[in-house]
Amino acid sequence: MKPNNPKRDDTNSKKTRDSANPTPPPPPQDFIRQIVEADVMAGKHGGKVITRFPPEPNGFLHIGHAKAITIDYGIAEQHGGTYHLRFDDTNPTKEETRYSEAIQADIRWLGYDWGDKLFHASDYFDQLCEYAVRLIHNGKAYVCDLNGEEMREYRGTLTEPGRPSPYRDRTVEENLDLFERMKNGEFEDGSHTLRAKIDMASGNLNMRDPVIYRIMHATHHRTGDKWCIYPMYDFTHCLSDSIEGITHSFCDLDFEDHRPLYDWFLDQLEVHHPQQIEFARLNLSYTVMSKRKLAELIDGNLVTGWDDPRMPTLSGLRRRGFTPEAIRKFCETIGVAKRASVVDIALLEHILREDLNRTSPRVMAVLKPLKVVIDNYPEDQVEEMEAINNPEDESAGTRSVPFSRELYVERDDFMEEPVKKFYRLSPGREVRLRYAYFIKCESIVKDERTGEVIELHCTYDPASRGGNSPDGRKVKATLHWVSATHAIDAEVRLFDNLFTKENPLDVEDSKHFTDYINPDSLTTLTGCKLEPSLKDAKPGERYQFERLGYFCIDSKDSQTEAPVVNRTVTLRDTWARIQKAQTNQNKQKKQKNRSN
């Protein structure tokens, strides 16, 4: 028999595997993927999947949008379909080109490419206007002269039906004429609206003759002054989906109430009818996730902008040092469902660390320097120590780090009177300097006035070069360090949760969510010491500072001669946990003593 070609071979072996395992477990599927899968199997829309992500260019994208994007785009990708980016730009007073540009940059950064499928609702203004005229022709829309306040009165309440507008029964001719004049700019803002004629008694407020066009004499960032009437979301969105041939239109739960209206417009106009499916938006603990609230933080100068590294915006997370891979993995991990939920930010951090651990080169940096003098080390000697760049990735190789008589170690790595379980440096104790030598603390120097420890005098064991003693002597701790004369000075910014409350929106009466801003969400450290290999570090580059965490060179404020580094996330810190447990125990003891 002729040998099979490799391709054939592959297929066969796969078949063999499959028959050995006749019922492979189906991949985990959320309820939306199940619906889409069923539609594709049934040949609905010719088996095609076309989705869209429809942001309004009135702010920056946040990680909640990332969830939506991974659903919209991920599902299309999964079925070999296409995905669109469509700006829902129907409100010129709120939208700006700079937001549109930032949104596109963020989506690209996340790793999605919409190709030539970039659209704007404003591309459809002419078509939308024709649709509106058609509704008028069919007696399904009318021009209303009620002002805002009156309209609210006529709308009724949640429990009481509304009343028909006195203008509801205008003739088609009159409506056509009035709408034309609205379009021509004959009326003032707010004086007239075009409304759908549906049902003023509906339990669903959205169906009580919703406005579909309003008059706004405003310059649109794309269409300029061409229009003085602009279509409303409900009218625009479903028809834009329809025009683009969208098959499945995913949105958040807030729009469940709008689905009947989405369907109504499409049914009335007898056009292509995508299916709207709603899912729960992402909430993350210790932060807020709405553009309005994020904008409020910016306007109140509580953060420095949309890209403040404390913000849950994609630009903020990027600046902070998050990777797009981690964000996508996170979105995948949290799943898709319909119940309102708050995801623990610890999960995001875990997934981030997982990615960063694999990919980040290690370096040594001292954040709170404490001078160490190795008394028995030759004055002018400098040795190059070989250090591993990434123990998780052998191909990352090694680098050399200069060692000399005067060093900096972390202030937190020394305790004059060590507490239980602290096994770092203290008087008389020996530890290892990573990749270098064992050193022993012989004496300490204190500031005469404050009593603060300002310098350590140590001796080193020349035989322990590289980090191991030939006599097999063990030390309990390994410390990171930086040679004093070779160190690069840097500013380091430490970030913590933006809010002190798990759900900042769960506010007490008389409180505002901004009252729960974490005063320690940003700590700026200056005079930090970086190892010299960081000399050429570029903005946006990520590193692990050994034993401290993952850091990213700030892309806005960092300069070659004055580096600024952001802490992305700490390493998992067992010692910090022990300390916390100890202080908690002490507190409990104190309380017990007090009550006794």
Add this chain to the structure above:
RNA sequence: UGGGGGAUCGUCCAAUGGCAGGACAUGCGGCUCUGGACCGUAGUAUCGGGGUUCGAAUCCCUGUCCCCCAGCCA
């Protein structure tokens, strides 16, 4: 009797009438030149009540609780 939606470990998501499972978090242990990573291990959940069924998180009845909606915002 406004309308719409939802209740599963502490958290998020599975189980689609057949042993309630995974991840995070937490505890304990191992390993370690990062108190990192890694490995092992433990505990914790079907909103309440009734019913159908050999069998219910899942189906039925009933109650309770939670979320969203009264922009000429999206």
